[in-house]
Amino acid sequence: MNKASKSLSTTALPPSEFNQTVIRWQSEHGRNELPWQLEQDPYHVLVSEFMLQQTQVATVIPYFSRWLHHFPTLATLASASEDEVLTQWQGLGFYRRARNLHKAAQYLQETYQGQIPAQPQLLQEVPGIGPYTAGAITAFAFNQPAALVDGNVKRVFCRYFGIEQVPTSTAADKLIWQLAENYYPEQDNRSYAQGLLDLGATICTPRKPNCINCPLRASCYAYQQQRVDNLPTKPPRKTTPTRPGHFIWISNAEGIFLTQRSGDVIWPRLWSFPEVTEPPLQAALHGHFKHTFSHYRLAAQVWQLAHPNQLAETLSTGLELISWQQLKNIALPTPIKRYLDKHQQNPG
DNA sequence: CATCCGTGGAA
DNA sequence: TTTCCAAGGAT
Numbered sequence: 001m002n003k004a005s006k007s008l009s010t011t012a013l014p015p016s017e018f019n020q021t022v023i024r025w026q027s028e029h030g031r032n033e034l035p036w037q038l039e040q041d042p043y044h045v046l047v048s049e050f051m052l053q054q055t056q057v058a059t060v061i062p063y064f065s066r067w068l069h070h071f072p073t074l075a076t077l078a079s080a081s082e083d084e085v086l087t088q089w090q091g092l093g094f095y096r097r098a099r100n101l102h103k104a105a106q107y108l109q110e111t112y113q114g115q116i117p118a119q120p121q122l123l124q125e126v127p128g129i130g131p132y133t134a135g136a137i138t139a140f141a142f143n144q145p146a147a148l149v150d151g152n153v154k155r156v157f158c159r160y161f162g163i164e165q166v167p168t169s170t171a172a173d174k175l176i177w178q179l180a181e182n183y184y185p186e187q188d189n190r191s192y193a194q195g196l197l198d199l200g201a202t203i204c205t206p207r208k209p210n211c212i213n214c215p216l217r218a219s220c221y222a223y224q225q226q227r228v229d230n231l232p233t234k235p236p237r238k239t240t241p242t243r244p245g246h247f248i249w250i251s252n253a254e255g256i257f258l259t260q261r262s263g264d265v266i267w268p269r270l271w272s273f274p275e276v277t278e279p280p281l282q283a284a285l286h287g288h289f290k291h292t293f294s295h296y297r298l299a300a301q302v303w304q305l306a307h308p309n310q311l312a313e314t315l316s317t318g319l320e321l322i323s324w325q326q327l328k329n330i331a332l333p334t335p336i337k338r339y340l341d342k343h344q345q346n347p348g
Numbered sequence: 349c350a351t352c353c354g355t356g357g358a359a
Numbered sequence: 360t361t362t363c364c365a366a367g368g369a370t
Contacts, residue, residue, distance in 0.1 A: 052366040093354025130368045
């Protein structure tokens, strides 16, 4: 018995009983009317899975509907411009996903004539598709057998099998993927995969799980050992630093000067006030805002220059005068959009 | 293996 | 107010 399996539950159901229990529960209590479940369209599944990466269902739903209205097919998405794609994505965050989804559509058009392959191995060659999304598309779009591990599966498995390692660790990740490979069914994988996610999202929740309604509680390690509140093991906390930011406000009656950010920074390829590393000389404070990212806090000051001419000396990036009307057609980061909404009443 | 990449909702 | 964390992937 190796080290990893020593801590594992000895009362776990065998795969066939486990996955049949999940499938039966899913058909009665799972989610079956989410927007991307209504039509079994692989493109719909593709879009939803990109949007759902690290993003909750409730947040995604309105974006998904608007997206399909704007890009109804894979081909329309593939032929769209990057700016158009980012504008539809604005506010959803993790903007690399949008560019990856765009690249994925172009890749699928060129490589498979617009068809989406049903094999995880091929799907992982697509930009933005990793191990989870490859399994998810295989299961949800094609109802084919494949393993998939997301945050829900990790939590359910850590509790059910009694996995003590921090779930983000490499050791836990390998173990959970191995279990996932061993437990998925050959038939009905769509319902099984959906059932695992539904269990994690509605029953086996991070806090105050609803064990009394869980179909797996009789054979769940954490439930039996009263370890539900201790599993999965919490990773050590790290404090999020606060970083200063300095932005430049230049506007006139016609519009405001913005710049399109580069592709390798936060808010990649989105439009924003020009950003500088130091507060400019001879500038008046126009306003300020705070914003929390996943890994740091931004304390931003917005400066208005006394002499707009000095801008050329300060900035390396190109500026464009965006008319007040045009603002709604470009991709803006949420706090920049918010700041504009607040101050646009008094432009200048 | 660690870090980066957004945002919003819940407690 | 702070903390947590969500259908992760790329580097």
